[in-house]
Amino acid sequence: MRRKRRRGSDMGTTRDCPETSHRKPSPIGQCVYPAMLLTVCLLAGVRSASAQPTRDIADVPVADKEAVSTGDELLLFEYDDMTTVVSATRRREKVKWLSIPVGVISARDIHYSGLTNIPDILEFATGVDVLRINRNKVVVGIRGMHELYSDRLKTLIDGRSADNIMTGGANLLRLPVPMEDIARIEIVRGPAGGVWGANAFTGVINIITKDPADCLGLFVSSTVNQFGESYSHIRHGGKEGRLGWLASLVYDAHKSAEDAIDGDHFLSNDFSRNYRFNAKGIYDIEEDSKMSFGLAYMRATFGQGQAIGNMSTKTADMVRTYARIDRTKGDVTGYLQWYNNFEHNDETPWLRYTAMENVLEGQLDFHLSDKHTVSAGGSASWMFMDQRNSDKPNYINGIGQSRSEALFGAFVMDRYKATDRLEFEAQLRGDFYTETQADWAGRLSAVYALDEAKQHVVRVSAAKAFRTPFTVLRRVSQQHGHVPAGAMFFGSPELYMSQILAPLEKLENEETWALEAGYTGQINKMLSVQSNVYYQRFSKLIGFYGMGNPLGFGQSILRPKNLNGADSYGAEAEAKLKTDKWMLKGWYAYNDFITDDTRQDVRSYLPATHKMGLTARVFLPRDWALNANYRYKTSTSADHLETITDGPSSHRVDVGISKAFGKGNGEVMFGVSDLFHRNVRSVAGIDTSGGHDTPGRTFFIRLQWKF
Numbered sequence: 001m002r003r004k005r006r007r008g009s010d011m012g013t014t015r016d017c018p019e020t021s022h023r024k025p026s027p028i029g030q031c032v033y034p035a036m037l038l039t040v041c042l043l044a045g046v047r048s049a050s051a052q053p054t055r056d057i058a059d060v061p062v063a064d065k066e067a068v069s070t071g072d073e074l075l076l077f078e079y080d081d082m083t084t085v086v087s088a089t090r091r092r093e094k095v096k097w098l099s100i101p102v103g104v105i106s107a108r109d110i111h112y113s114g115l116t117n118i119p120d121i122l123e124f125a126t127g128v129d130v131l132r133i134n135r136n137k138v139v140v141g142i143r144g145m146h147e148l149y150s151d152r153l154k155t156l157i158d159g160r161s162a163d164n165i166m167t168g169g170a171n172l173l174r175l176p177v178p179m180e181d182i183a184r185i186e187i188v189r190g191p192a193g194g195v196w197g198a199n200a201f202t203g204v205i206n207i208i209t210k211d212p213a214d215c216l217g218l219f220v221s222s223t224v225n226q227f228g229e230s231y232s233h234i235r236h237g238g239k240e241g242r243l244g245w246l247a248s249l250v251y252d253a254h255k256s257a258e259d260a261i262d263g264d265h266f267l268s269n270d271f272s273r274n275y276r277f278n279a280k281g282i283y284d285i286e287e288d289s290k291m292s293f294g295l296a297y298m299r300a301t302f303g304q305g306q307a308i309g310n311m312s313t314k315t316a317d318m319v320r321t322y323a324r325i326d327r328t329k330g331d332v333t334g335y336l337q338w339y340n341n342f343e344h345n346d347e348t349p350w351l352r353y354t355a356m357e358n359v360l361e362g363q364l365d366f367h368l369s370d371k372h373t374v375s376a377g378g379s380a381s382w383m384f385m386d387q388r389n390s391d392k393p394n395y396i397n398g399i400g401q402s403r404s405e406a407l408f409g410a411f412v413m414d415r416y417k418a419t420d421r422l423e424f425e426a427q428l429r430g431d432f433y434t435e436t437q438a439d440w441a442g443r444l445s446a447v448y449a450l451d452e453a454k455q456h457v458v459r460v461s462a463a464k465a466f467r468t469p470f471t472v473l474r475r476v477s478q479q480h481g482h483v484p485a486g487a488m489f490f491g492s493p494e495l496y497m498s499q500i501l502a503p504l505e506k507l508e509n510e511e512t513w514a515l516e517a518g519y520t521g522q523i524n525k526m527l528s529v530q531s532n533v534y535y536q537r538f539s540k541l542i543g544f545y546g547m548g549n550p551l552g553f554g555q556s557i558l559r560p561k562n563l564n565g566a567d568s569y570g571a572e573a574e575a576k577l578k579t580d581k582w583m584l585k586g587w588y589a590y591n592d593f594i595t596d597d598t599r600q601d602v603r604s605y606l607p608a609t610h611k612m613g614l615t616a617r618v619f620l621p622r623d624w625a626l627n628a629n630y631r632y633k634t635s636t637s638a639d640h641l642e643t644i645t646d647g648p649s650s651h652r653v654d655v656g657i658s659k660a661f662g663k664g665n666g667e668v669m670f671g672v673s674d675l676f677h678r679n680v681r682s683v684a685g686i687d688t689s690g691g692h693d694t695p696g697r698t699f700f701i702r703l704q705w706k707f
Contacts, residue, residue, distance in 0.1 A: 087186040087206040089413055089427070090159070090195055091365055091375060096457045096520045099425045099445035100192065101532045101572065103127070105185040107210070112617060112627035114656040114671040114702055116179055116223055116231040116252065118172045118207070123652065124613050124629045126587040127189050127572050131605060131636060131647045132682045134270040134305040135257055135694055138173055142189050142203030143536075143568060143591045144607030151470050152201040152510075152604070154192070157296075158209055160322060160339045165355035165383055168199070168470035175207070176276045176298035176318060178233050178248045180221060180704075183210045189572065190534060191514050193441025193465030194427030197379070197409045200441075201467040201512060212237045212244030212282055218707035225700040229254040242284040250276040256303055257694040261679055268692050269303035269313075289327040296320040317344040334364035334377075353387040371417035378410035385471060403471065406434045421449040431466075435474060439466045439509050455522040467510040469542055473560050474507055503560045510562075512538045531573040539565040543601030564596035570607075581619050588612045605647065605683075608633040623660035628653070636683075647683050651676065662705070669702040 084092040085102050095102070103126050115121055119138040123130045129141045139146045142153055151168025154161070157177060162170050188204040196204055215237035222232040230253055237246035254260070256271040280294040298318040324337035341357040363377030386402045411429035418424060427443040445461040518532040544558040570591040577584045591607035614630040629652075636647030656671030674680065677696035684691045 085186050086159070086208070087156075087188050087192075087204055088195070089375070089415070089425070090363060090377075091373075096454070096522075097423060097447050099427075099443060099447060099459060099461055100463075100516070101189045101518055101530070103187040103189065103574075105187070107183055108617075109615070110179055110182055110185075112625060112656060112658065113629060113654060114223070114627075114658075114669050114700060115654070115673065118175065118177070118179075118185070120673070121185070122172075122187075122205070124615060124631050124654075125185075125187055126574055126613070127570075127589040127591060127611070128187065129591075129605070129607050129611075129633075129636065132680065132694060133684070134268060134682055134692070135254060136173060136270050136272050136302050136305060137171065139605065140172055140205070141605065141607065142187065142205075143570065144593045145202055145602065145604045147604040149470070149472070150604045151199045152467050154196055154200040154204045156196070156204060156206040157320070159206060160320075160337075161341065161357070161359070162207075162320075163199070164470075165341065165343060165357050166345075166353050166385055166387070166470065167472050172205075174274075174298060174300060174316060174318065176278055176296035176320060177207055177209065178235070178250045178276060178278055179231075180219070180233055181209050181215070181235065181246075181248050181278055183208045183214065189532070190516060191441070191443070191463040191465030191512055191536070194429050194443040194463065195411065195413070197411070197429055197431045197441065198407065198433065198439070198466065198468045198509075201465050201510065209278070209280065210246070212239060212246045212280065215246045219704070220707075221702065221704040223700055223702040225698050227255055227260045227695065227698070229260075243281065244283075245279070245281040247279040248277065250274075250278075252276070257682075257692060260695045261693060268305060268694075270305040270694075272300060272302035274302075275299045285325075288329065289325065291323070291325050293323045294321065314346045316346065318342070331367040332364060333367075334362065336360075336362040353385060355383065355385045357381060357383045373415045375413040376411070379408070381407040383407070383471075403475070405471065408432045421452070421454065423447045431468075433468050435471070436468045436507070436509060439468070441465045457520045459516075459518050459520075461514075461516040463514045463516065465512050465514075467512075469507045469509075469560075473542065475502065501557065501559050505561075507542055507560060508540050508562050510538065510540050510542060512536050526579060527575070527577050529573070529575045531571070533571045534569060536568040537565065538568065541565060541595075541600075541602050543603055545601070563602075564600055566593060566595040566600070566602070568593045568607075583615070583617045585615045586613065606637045608636045608647070608649075610634045623664070625658045625660075627656045627658075630654075648681065650680070665707070666705045667703070669704075670700075671702070672697060672699045674698065 083095045085095060085098070085104060086092055088098045088100050088102050095104075105121055105125055110121055113121060113124075119130050119140055122128045122140055127143055129144060129146055131139045131146070133139060133148065137148060139148055140153065145152045147169075149167045149169060151163055153169065155163055155170035155172065157175065162175055164170060186204075186206045186208065188200075188206070190203060192200040192204045215235060216239065217237060219235045219237075220233070222230065224230050231250070232252075233248060233250045235246060235248040238244070252272075252274040254272055257268040259271070275298070277297040278294075279296070281292065283291045285291055296319070298316070300316045302314055302316075304312055304314050319342040320339070322337060322339035324335055326335045327333070338358070338360050340359075342355070344354045346352045359379060359381045361377070361379040363375060366374045366376075368374060383405045384402070385405075409429060409431040411427070413428075414426045416424045423446070425443070425445045425447070428440070429442065430438065430440045432438040441464055443461055443463040445459055447457060447459040450456040450458060514534060514536040516532065516534045518530070520528075520530045522528050540562040541564065542560055543563045545561050545563065546558055568591070570589065572587070572589040574585070574587040589611045590609065591611070592609055593606045595602065611631070611633045613632070616626075616628045618626045620626060631652045633650060635649045652673075653675040654671070654673045655675060656669055658667055658669040660667045674696040679693040680696040682691040682694050
């Protein structure tokens with residue numbers, strides 16, 4: 001039987017679902033702000049076009065201007081051997097000589113995709129798994145083991161942790177980072193604990209933002225899609241003497257899935273309205289030292305979605321601040337920084353909390369000779385959590401109190417050039433978490449050039465990393481999920497979901513050991529390739545084990561525990577062809593994951609076994625550009641004692657065409673994402689009642705102008 005929905009006034013809509021009421025602007029109201037911004041951009045831009053010099057609308061970072069001056073983006077592999085990344089060793093290293101595979105998504109990849117969130121961008125990255133829970137929740141993993149409350153993948157913004165302090169992992173839809181403020185995203189595939197410490201278990205995603213020098217002047221952008229949803233961004237960057245600064249403000253809003261696709265057969269309540277602010281400053285103290293500082297803020301109002309029978313409207317706030325000093329003295333470079341992460345979150349119906357993290361961190365790089373570089377550093381983190389129990393009966397008690405915890409770490413890295421073609425690298429890090437145990441991580445690698453020109457380079461590595469369980473998993477005292485009649489399926493009886501109790505014994509850290517080998521080659525000036533193979537052994541994986549069903553229908557008792565291990569292995573390959581007028585990049589990843597026990601619970605999704613992607617970009621005459629992205633993945637398995645839905649196999653095609661005008665200061669783009677699927681079925685997460693349809697094919701228009 002189809003449920004009728006009652007339409008409210010232009011100021012809001014009320015539905016006849018449990019505890020669900022939120023105010024939303026009308027479709028006309030949703031378009032007014034972006035439409036006004038588009039008009040102002042266009043009129044102001046036309047008036048000022050003749051007075052402005054030509055600039056790259058994509059805001060390519062200054063350090064990469066030469067690489068893209070002929071129409072190409074920040075390359076994975078540069079023929080001049082100058083492309084560098086920082087996420088492999090916490091210092092700049094040439095891509096060819098890395099001890100671990102690192103993929104790069106450049107500013108131009110982001111810009112020409114037209115996409116307005118980070119998970120969509122990551123769908124087209126080698127070896128990355130992305131699953132949609134609803135329009136507000138997306139889970140991302142590298143080689144699998146990903147879920148909403150799993151912290152086996154470390155997320156960073158400019159090298160500073162962006163993971164959730166309470167539950168682990170990061171909601172990549174909630175980070176206070178405007179898309180056009182991203183210089184590049186570096187994706188480390190494999191254990192990276194020797195560099196980044198606890199919970200860099202399967203990899204690292206490091207979102208690196210642009211400096212003020214990359215963003216001088218006023219920039220405005222607005223994207224509107226067929227559903228009346230908008231993403232609008234205004235930014236100003238400047239420089240006065242030794243001080244450079246930028247400030248960005250973003251408003252991002254989308255409808256719930258049921259409203260966007262007229263889904264009268266289900267209730268989703270996964271709308272959102274997000275405000276993001278990002279400010280950054282750099283002060284050049286003197287020629288060999290500088291100070292940088294920043295403030296970022298995110299405010300989200302959103303529908304909870306089908307979360308354990310509760311679909312009420314929620315809010316979340318995030319504040320990120322930092323101050324950092326970089327200095328070079330002779331052959332020694334280093335930095336000292338402090339940063340703070342603050343979160344206030346009512347996102348889940350079973351856990352409301354305030355959490356804060358203060359981190360003091362430093363690093364010194366000693367350039368002992370042309371052949372030898374040693375880095376050493378450490379960090380100290382203090383975390384405070386105040387968890388409030390739900391005001392609804394029979395929900396979680398959580399950690400049950402205010403808590404303070406601390407994490408201390410120290411690391412050393414040694415890079416030695418044995419011959420002109422052979423280099424060795426060693427990484428070693430130790431961490432001590434006051435609530436778990438001391439542990440260590442490391443990596444030992446050899447990198448060798450097969451030819452004198454060093455265009456063909458191979459590497460072999462052995463690595464060890466660990467994952468320490470987050471606060472809620474260790475301290476949870478009770479979860480008694482009460483699902484009212486009809487909340488999961490219309491006409492269903494009242495149910496009581498699983499009850500999760502604290503572990504009977506102290507949880508140990510999960511561990512992984514890895515063996516890896518890889519090849520990077522510049523075949524000629526147009527063609528570059530990269531391939532990697534790996535094997536990982538996991539042990540002491542934490543999952544839930546059942547204790548029976550003592551209370552009858554719909555009820556089960558679970559406790560977290562270190563269970564058995566697993567084997568993971570696979571191969572990844574990338575190839576890239578580029579000229580000054582076009583670029584073609586393709587990749588393939590085979591990622592397999594086999595648990596020791598059948599249906600062993602690892603509280604996460606396993607990787608899609610086969611994934612492949614293709615990106616094509618053509619720069620056409622008269623300042624037109626065409627960009628197309630393709631991705632295919634096989635089905636994704638959910639390894640849980642509790643039954644949740646698997647992710648189906650899928651194809652995705654995104655196409656965008658853009659036209660620059662006003663001497664390169666303005667740009668208009670028309671595009672479509674997920675061209676061949678009208679709707680996409682979401683998966684059911686660990687805290688959701690079931691998957692439902694979400695919008696697939698989405699047409700959009702975007703206008704940008706740089707003053």
